[in-house]
Amino acid sequence: MFQNRTEALMLALPAALFAGVVFLVPVLLLLSESFHSGSSWSFSAYTAFFSEPLNRTVFWRTLKLGLEVTAVSAILGYAAAYAIVALPANSKGRMIGLIMLPMMISPVARTYAWIVILGRTGIVNQALQGLGIMNSPARILFTETAIFIGLLQLFLPLMIISLISALENLPKDVVPAARVLGANWLQIFWKVILPLTKEGLVIGGTLVFTGSLTAYITPAILGGSKVLMLETLLYQQVSVANDFVSASVIALVLVAMSFAANLLLKRIATAKATA
Numbered sequence: 001m002f003q004n005r006t007e008a009l010m011l012a013l014p015a016a017l018f019a020g021v022v023f024l025v026p027v028l029l030l031l032s033e034s035f036h037s038g039s040s041w042s043f044s045a046y047t048a049f050f051s052e053p054l055n056r057t058v059f060w061r062t063l064k065l066g067l068e069v070t071a072v073s074a075i076l077g078y079a080a081a082y083a084i085v086a087l088p089a090n091s092k093g094r095m096i097g098l099i100m101l102p103m104m105i106s107p108v109a110r111t112y113a114w115i116v117i118l119g120r121t122g123i124v125n126q127a128l129q130g131l132g133i134m135n136s137p138a139r140i141l142f143t144e145t146a147i148f149i150g151l152l153q154l155f156l157p158l159m160i161i162s163l164i165s166a167l168e169n170l171p172k173d174v175v176p177a178a179r180v181l182g183a184n185w186l187q188i189f190w191k192v193i194l195p196l197t198k199e200g201l202v203i204g205g206t207l208v209f210t211g212s213l214t215a216y217i218t219p220a221i222l223g224g225s226k227v228l229m230l231e232t233l234l235y236q237q238v239s240v241a242n243d244f245v246s247a248s249v250i251a252l253v254l255v256a257m258s259f260a261a262n263l264l265l266k267r268i269a270t271a272k273a274t275a
Helices: 005-035 042-051 053-085 089-106 107-118 123-130 144-167 174-180 184-198 198-214 216-221 232-241 244-274
Strands: none
Touching: 005 042, 005 244, 042 053, 042 244, 053 089, 053 144, 053 184, 053 198, 053 232, 053 244, 089 144, 107 123, 107 144, 107 216, 123 144, 144 198, 144 216, 174 184, 184 198, 198 232, 216 232, 232 244
16 A cells, blocks of 8 residues: 555654644653652652552452453453344344444433432332332442443443454354354353454453543442542542642553553453463
8 A cells, every 4th residue: 555664654643743742741741740759759659549548449449340341341242242243234234323322422411311220219229119129219329339330331332342343253154163063152152252353352341441440420420429439539639639649640550450451351362362
């Protein structure tokens, strides 16, 4: 397509410069605040941050929910993507459109809809009481469960779309061949489908995990001030406490967790492929 590599790099240079100026430079300046202590550089801000029990609790809660949302998204995503890929072309297009439809709606509107569903007088509590399962409304809002449900609904489409793309490139004869050789569905998935679609899992897992870590609206609304996440804690440090150093620490922790998740998923996929 290009006569030489230099020509391609020159065409990409304006976009790279734009991204570097408006994104990388501000982020690096922000993150540098966490290492600056007076006139010297140190890790004292990180030591002070993680010495607080509340901060450690929020960190582990954020990590746990991110992992749970990613794992459940992968399980549901593979089932949905495999079923959609097997559909005829017209039906496949309609199903993909339905999956993408929630992403066209504002996250604020989607999150507030969960208040109607999960509230004390919401659909879930009315159904549980109507069936006689519970005598009084259950407390679902402002819990980790509510945040998990909201994040799962928010980012599951990203996992499904990533896996659909990977499964469409899966050779059509590998699954029937494995069935002929006597493999059950669990063996087919673990030894055939998963290794051949690992790139889609890495992309989808990274998008879901990173999104779960950095989403603000859903944890803020469904978790409130009682169930803090790192992103809501970051907002409080900036807007309430005016503590930009702690906010920089949280920002760097979130960035590091996102990169670590991507590297871990790639390592797992590579290890599975070579096993």
